[in-house]
Amino acid sequence: MKKLVNDPKNVVDEAVAGFGAAHPDIVRVSLDPVYIVRSDAPQAGKVGIVSGGGSGHEPLHGGFVGFGMLDAAVPGAVFTSPTPDPILAATKAVDGGAGVLHIVKNYTGDVLNFETAADLAAADEIEVRTVIVNDDVAVKDSLYTAGRRGVAGTVLVEKIAGAAAERGDDLTAVATVAEKVIGQVRSMGVALTPCVVPHAGEPSFTLADDEIEIGIGIHGEPGRERIKLEPADAIVDRLLGPILDDLPYTSGDKVLLFINGMGGTPQVELYIVFRRAAEVLAGRGIEVTRTLVGNFTTSLEMQGMSITVLKLDEELTALWDAPVHTAALRWGK
Amino acid sequence: MKKLVNDPKNVVDEAVAGFGAAHPDIVRVSLDPVYIVRSDAPQAGKVGIVSGGGSGHEPLHGGFVGFGMLDAAVPGAVFTSPTPDPILAATKAVDGGAGVLHIVKNYTGDVLNFETAADLAAADEIEVRTVIVNDDVAVKDSLYTAGRRGVAGTVLVEKIAGAAAERGDDLTAVATVAEKVIGQVRSMGVALTPCVVPHAGEPSFTLADDEIEIGIGIHGEPGRERIKLEPADAIVDRLLGPILDDLPYTSGDKVLLFINGMGGTPQVELYIVFRRAAEVLAGRGIEVTRTLVGNFTTSLEMQGMSITVLKLDEELTALWDAPVHTAALRWGK
Amino acid sequence: MSLDVAWAQAWIRSSAQVLAEHRAELNTLDREIGDGDHGENMDRGFQAVLPKLDGLADGATPGDAFKTLASTLISTVGGAAGPLYGTAYLKAATAVTGVAELDGAAVVALLTAARDGIVLRGKAESGDKTMIDAWTPAVDAAEQAHAAGADPALVLAAAADAAEAGAVSTEPLVARKGRASYLGERAIGHRDPGAQSTALILRSGADAAASS
Amino acid sequence: MSLDVAWAQAWIRSSAQVLAEHRAELNTLDREIGDGDHGENMDRGFQAVLPKLDGLADGATPGDAFKTLASTLISTVGGAAGPLYGTAYLKAATAVTGVAELDGAAVVALLTAARDGIVLRGKAESGDKTMIDAWTPAVDAAEQAHAAGADPALVLAAAADAAEAGAVSTEPLVARKGRASYLGERAIGHRDPGAQSTALILRSGADAAASS
Numbered sequence A, B: 001m002k003k004l005v006n007d008p009k010n011v012v013d014e015a016v017a018g019f020g021a022a023h024p025d026i027v028r029v030s031l032d033p034v035y036i037v038r039s040d041a042p043q044a045g046k047v048g049i050v051s052g053g054g055s056g057h058e059p060l061h062g063g064f065v066g067f068g069m070l071d072a073a074v075p076g077a078v079f080t081s082p083t084p085d086p087i088l089a090a091t092k093a094v095d096g097g098a099g100v101l102h103i104v105k106n107y108t109g110d111v112l113n114f115e116t117a118a119d120l121a122a123a124d125e126i127e128v129r130t131v132i133v134n135d136d137v138a139v140k141d142s143l144y145t146a147g148r149r150g151v152a153g154t155v156l157v158e159k160i161a162g163a164a165a166e167r168g169d170d171l172t173a174v175a176t177v178a179e180k181v182i183g184q185v186r187s188m189g190v191a192l193t194p195c196v197v198p199h200a201g202e203p204s205f206t207l208a209d210d211e212i213e214i215g216i217g218i219h220g221e222p223g224r225e226r227i228k229l230e231p232a233d234a235i236v237d238r239l240l241g242p243i244l245d246d247l248p249y250t251s252g253d254k255v256l257l258f259i260n261g262m263g264g265t266p267q268v269e270l271y272i273v274f275r276r277a278a279e280v281l282a283g284r285g286i287e288v289t290r291t292l293v294g295n296f297t298t299s300l301e302m303q304g305m306s307i308t309v310l311k312l313d314e315e316l317t318a319l320w321d322a323p324v325h326t327a328a329l330r331w332g333k
Numbered sequence C, D: 001m002s003l004d005v006a007w008a009q010a011w012i013r014s015s016a017q018v019l020a021e022h023r024a025e026l027n028t029l030d031r032e033i034g035d036g037d038h039g040e041n042m043d044r045g046f047q048a049v050l051p052k053l054d055g056l057a058d059g060a061t062p063g064d065a066f067k068t069l070a071s072t073l074i075s076t077v078g079g080a081a082g083p084l085y086g087t088a089y090l091k092a093a094t095a096v097t098g099v100a101e102l103d104g105a106a107v108v109a110l111l112t113a114a115r116d117g118i119v120l121r122g123k124a125e126s127g128d129k130t131m132i133d134a135w136t137p138a139v140d141a142a143e144q145a146h147a148a149g150a151d152p153a154l155v156l157a158a159a160a161d162a163a164e165a166g167a168v169s170t171e172p173l174v175a176r177k178g179r180a181s182y183l184g185e186r187a188i189g190h191r192d193p194g195a196q197s198t199a200l201i202l203r204s205g206a207d208a209a210a211s212s
């Protein structure tokens, strides 16, 4: 394992400290317990938005803390959801009296730890609402699984809910718009190579030189099937099929098309993927009116990508376009 | 070699087509010859700014085309400088009557091809000025080498020269500010792993499991020395030493500190590096007043990073802060 | 041999040691059908509780030790295991509040409360390929041993035996909860890491009872 | 055997074939001390010129063929090799403008102009570990062979022999131009890829002359 780290045990602490030092205009960080908040938190009268989860998916979530998006992010150990303490501390730090929305990716650990934190916050008389993001169509949403996983679609939920909170929506309204995004966003990913968790020191899984994993999770969890490497266009078709079938997008729909890099994939490849995905959508009469391409929900250095499609309407488009000022996403300000 | 590509010969064409499709509000692209221009080019009366070089370093340069930065980018084949034809075509496409600045990284091929394009443009009565970026202190600047290489510092030259052109500076003034940045910016990088050029299909070099290459070039050119893997802090110290010695930065100086990912390094590691670099600068009494952290000048999927330090004054700070609206760098608009 | 606070402390210490020794093994089990951190998570939590054990007040009961463990696990482990084991020990502590020395019935109550706590939080059923597949056989075996008149240490030993068998029994299963559920048929043939850590922990408890 | 336009076309075609065959080898040489694309670059350029050769007008001269090659290389190769070889062929074409059939003196003039063109653009001196270390010995050998009365084909053969030796002679050198110059002592022991492609190209020219 070759990584730019000191003691693997200190990866998250040192990275969060560096993040705080690099973006003092946007955030301030707490190291004990570890969380990242807007430098101007709490915003009186504004709904606070807190997300979090295991580290290793950067810029998710810390890179999205700032004006128009998250009020706080709570990073756990690498690929391990945070414990309730820092979630509670972050929730208190951003509470401006209008309640706090927790945006949680659908993993048992994340759900349980945020649940405990929400209970504790309620005991402190902070109103907390929770939304669970579960956009990954690689996993069947049935009684026989823990439900679909939350992956890159989370970024879109955070952006749009953040814009709603920023324009002054109350907690119910912010939660409602977040649920609307969750209802209309679907994703699926592919891995070409595994990633190496610093404390583990070995790859999270192994793939032969000519194999790829379709439907990979963002922690290197195995996906739907392992196949031989194919041309980029064929891989795109494999991912887009289940996405478009899961939530029938129909001709005339407007969508946001988001090609997310898993961390180690060169940008040229992401744009090759974008080209094909846009082509397929156009072929179905689906209009791509907003786009996002880049490393936004990563799995450390994993090579691969995911495709996310969000069905847009006027409200969601306006909220997407609203100003945002975070380390990883910034426009209009 | 596992990559998200179709025919390796079409990597650049397909990626550029995808880039154009993803950012129609910012750029338009030409596929024959291949170049990327601002969607609103040419800007009458504004100095045009063109950069380019081999592909594989994205977002450099296409990701920096747009308001307040480049007017055009000319991507060559992967790691191969473009030929004069597309450089000339891009130069013509952005000429708004106030002349065009070519920002060229110091590699023999880039210099020669831009030189020919500039000669041809002059024959078409377009005034062209050229600046050569050579920020890489890993390479000795002497009669016995091709001179220092141009690496990540190029991003800062492009941003600041772009802001000068946008505020209405004439060609001489824009070239002068670009030269000022070049005079005050220094970089050095490290590779943990090699990268694989699509048409080559094998790694650009080999490193043992416990080896890293100090002073790596952005095309996988070997660096200063090959050493055993060290903790991140020790590596940072190795890179910052030569940077700070080359251009003596003194106590009280204000600088922009830029930690650039080579493409395959997780963001947590870049922030661990930032933390240490900021610490070392503070120890020398050098104040970090502006920062940039992320994958901006990459070498495909290479793992590693480079550190860039730019000495700032009021003019450069203001130009850095000026609005920019490109695919990869955006603020104030 | 009495199941007093010294025993509870010995159990927790020995669990910490055993989990540290099996850290890599639990990581590997979790890498195969999850995300590879279960050993790391358990080790972090049990190491964190060690310094706190010495700080227990005079006159503390086993329940106090378990409560300390519960809150430490909740605040240091994270992931799925943190809240699940945390709730388990919290409910276990409540089940034996104020009891200075556990008899066989108390051991059964403790194990039952722990298992019920996990089910309350995680909603897993038997056969879902989770730690419940170690806990429920352990509870059942403890009940039977106690009903058959076994002393508390032997009740614990029966629970540990059953938990070990339960962990093994997860191997042929398809998972319906936790990360392994994403794998469908591909989870078959792999042992659930949480069931394995449960077996290790219950064995520590039995060993501590046998030698205390 | 006459060095007319058919020879020039045969030379270019055979260069294209030889460079295609040695593409991987040139890439490898360049990977060792550069960026690994020299074979790719040369192959791209010479393949691009092939369809244009057939389009040469009736009465075209060798100079016309070289001019076509020059502009194709300039517009398709990129990198350092594109402008350098492009300029070389452009100057070579100018040196023999209008000449239908090259004699020994014309061959010497052509090679000299090519070499001078490369020096003009790249400013390399002998011993800098570049393609110049193949070209300059080739020019010198051609001059000597011509002075000694060799026929044009033998002048080319002498140039090719010298270029091959020149390419080998780059191995012990430290580079002072191009990417290899960044390597310092580490370039020692590696042959310069551009010198090697020069040797391959000049050998093609001699072979084409011998069989034309």
Ligand SMILES: Nc1ncnc2c1ncn2[C@@H]1O[C@H](COP(=O)(O)OP(=O)(O)O)[C@@H](O)[C@H]1O
Pocket: A079, A080, A081, A108, A109, A110, C030, C034, C035, C036, C037, C038, C039, C041, C042, C078, C079, C080, C081, C082, C084, C118, C121, C122, C123, C124, C129, C130, C131, C132, C177, C178, C179, C192, C193, C194, C195
């Ligand atoms: N819903 C659940 N009910 C009971 N146990 C569960 C549940 N989900 C997961 N587990 C247990 O948790 C273990 C995984 O723990 P761990 O790896 O520490 O957390 P994470 O899955 O968050 O990485 C699984 O092996 C399983 O035994």
Ligand SMILES: Nc1ncnc2c1ncn2[C@@H]1O[C@H](COP(=O)(O)OP(=O)(O)O)[C@@H](O)[C@H]1O
Pocket: B080, B081, B108, B109, B110, D030, D034, D035, D036, D037, D038, D041, D042, D078, D079, D080, D081, D082, D084, D118, D121, D122, D123, D124, D129, D130, D131, D132, D177, D178, D179, D192, D193, D194, D195
């Ligand atoms: N200044 C120079 N003068 C002469 N030849 C040079 C010079 N710089 C580079 N070369 C030649 O160019 C070759 C490399 O060509 P190529 O790999 O195609 O371009 P690049 O270095 O841009 O990747 C070197 O092997 C060397 O022979």
Ligand SMILES: [Mg+2]
Pocket: A054, A079, A080, A081, A109, C035, C037, C079, C080
């Ligand atoms: Mg985990």
Ligand SMILES: [Mg+2]
Pocket: B054, B079, B080, B081, B109, D035, D037, D079, D080
């Ligand atoms: Mg090159």
Ligand SMILES: [Mg+2]
Pocket: C030, C034, C035, C036, C037, C038, C079
């Ligand atoms: Mg796990």
Ligand SMILES: [Mg+2]
Pocket: D030, D034, D035, D036, D037, D038, D079
């Ligand atoms: Mg080369």
